[in-house]
Amino acid sequence: MVSTTPAYRITDLFAERAKNLAPPTYGTELSKIVTVSFAYGLADPILFPHTDLAAASAVVLAEEAPIALNYGPPSAQLYEQIILRLQAKGIAADRDRLIIGYGSGQILGLLPDVFVEPGDVVIVEGPTFLGVVTRFVHAGARIITIPVDELGMDVDALEVTLNDLKKQGIRPRFIYTIPTFHNPTGATMPLFRRQKLVALAAEYGVLIVEDDAYSDLRFRGETMPSLATLDQEGWVLYVSTFSKIIAPGIRLGWACGDATIIERLAMFKSEGTVGPFVSHVVARYCATGKLDNHIQELIACYKHKCNLLLEAIAQEFPSDVVALRPDGGFFVWCKLPPDISAKALLMAASEHGISFLPGTRCYANGQGDDAIRLAFSFQPTQKIVEGIATLGSVLRGLR
Numbered sequence: 001m002v003s004t005t006p007a008y009r010i011t012d013l014f015a016e017r018a019k020n021l022a023p024p025t026y027g028t029e030l031s032k033i034v035t036v037s038f039a040y041g042l043a044d045p046i047l048f049p050h051t052d053l054a055a056a057s058a059v060v061l062a063e064e065a066p067i068a069l070n071y072g073p074p075s076a077q078l079y080e081q082i083i084l085r086l087q088a089k090g091i092a093a094d095r096d097r098l099i100i101g102y103g104s105g106q107i108l109g110l111l112p113d114v115f116v117e118p119g120d121v122v123i124v125e126g127p128t129f130l131g132v133v134t135r136f137v138h139a140g141a142r143i144i145t146i147p148v149d150e151l152g153m154d155v156d157a158l159e160v161t162l163n164d165l166k167k168q169g170i171r172p173r174f175i176y177t178i179p180t181f182h183n184p185t186g187a188t189m190p191l192f193r194r195q196k197l198v199a200l201a202a203e204y205g206v207l208i209v210e211d212d213a214y215s216d217l218r219f220r221g222e223t224m225p226s227l228a229t230l231d232q233e234g235w236v237l238y239v240s241t242f243s244k245i246i247a248p249g250i251r252l253g254w255a256c257g258d259a260t261i262i263e264r265l266a267m268f269k270s271e272g273t274v275g276p277f278v279s280h281v282v283a284r285y286c287a288t289g290k291l292d293n294h295i296q297e298l299i300a301c302y303k304h305k306c307n308l309l310l311e312a313i314a315q316e317f318p319s320d321v322v323a324l325r326p327d328g329g330f331f332v333w334c335k336l337p338p339d340i341s342a343k344a345l346l347m348a349a350s351e352h353g354i355s356f357l358p359g360t361r362c363y364a365n366g367q368g369d370d371a372i373r374l375a376f377s378f379q380p381t382q383k384i385v386e387g388i389a390t391l392g393s394v395l396r397g398l399r
């Protein structure tokens with residue numbers, strides 16, 4: 001008879017950090033098929049610039065195939081195009097200060113390789129984009145959460161924390177923040193908070209990682225300077241992506257900051273994680289000058305969807321559900337009344353084919369059962385209206 005308990009188990013070979021991981025459960029607990037998902041910040045596929053990307057691909061295949069289809073680094077023209085975009089935002093960018101990755105997620109995920117020993121402190125927002133923060137957790141970082149309100153990170157609370165840590169002789173490795181059209185709350189940090197945040201970073205000698213995935217998608221209000229433009233001393237690593245303004249499937253993002261950080265990140269980034277071909281195609285597309293017009297089309301569409309979602313919420317949700325109104329981005333964050341749990345709401349909504357992100361999926365410290373994130377980016381307008389009507393009746397039914 002074959003032994004069912006082999007002398008050697010494959011799992012004994014796992015590193016400690018891999019042994020202790022729980023398999024992802026999100027979604028599997030939902031019994032019904034989802035017909036309207038507000039869960040993920042997927043781009044609207046109708047808006048992908050298919051024709052222009054096809055034209056750029058044809059040019060690359062005709063003129064650059066020997067380089068674009070071989071092993072190699074990302075296209076030199078893509079660096080130039082990204083540098084131009086950064087400079088247009090007032091960010092000091094040049095080739096030595098820029099790294100291109102397989103989406104901004106890859107670069108953010110490399111940060112622990114450069115900065116974090118197990119037990120080192122990393123400061124994040126609560127709520128935050130857990131997709132990235134999970135990577136910090138896996139590296140053994142001790143995560144400290146600073147609350148976010150409708151004006152973004154509470155920088156006064158951050159100051160108290162930095163001061164407390166300093167008294168204990170602890171210097172955090174970095175502060176991860178999404179100051180513009182925050183994921184998940186949609187909040188945008190006003191200038192006075194940005195200035196204070198940058199000043200605190202310099203005072204306490206802590207790196208700020210500014211995740212700016214959404215700022216091009218502003219549909220109302222005044223443009224805010226990025227933290228990188230306010231920083232005079234090199235304490236900001238600015239990170240962004242083409243995912244929200246061209247297409248996530250091209251997997252191209254970048255970081256811009258101190259050249260010594262960029263150099264270290266590059267040492268940990270495996271070769272081949274940016275496809276030369278796609279980098280050439282995107283460089284060609286950007287060189288046509290069509291991207292800025294395309295962004296205007298995206299803004300018009302996402303603005304419409306966001307307004308529709310907010311109107312539907314106002315009509316369909318109980319009046320004590322408080323929705324934050326974003327000035328851009330992909331998400332509306334709703335605070336639930338004390339008697340409604342986000343997780344219970346998700347279970348009930350799934351019975352009606354509706355899904356969303358419960359707030360618990362947005363905190364590194366277990367909070368969040370009092371809020372939900374609704375992504376309006378992906379669903380067609382009719383489904384937004386129908387989905388919110390159904391979710392409204394589920395909410396009322398829970399009472």
Ligand SMILES: Cc1ncc(COP(=O)(O)O)c(C=O)c1O
Binds near residue numbers: 106129243248253
């Ligand atoms: C705030 C934020 N940062 C980073 C990312 C990752 O983007 P990318 O597709 O460039 O990896 C996302 C994706 O949803 C995001 O919402």
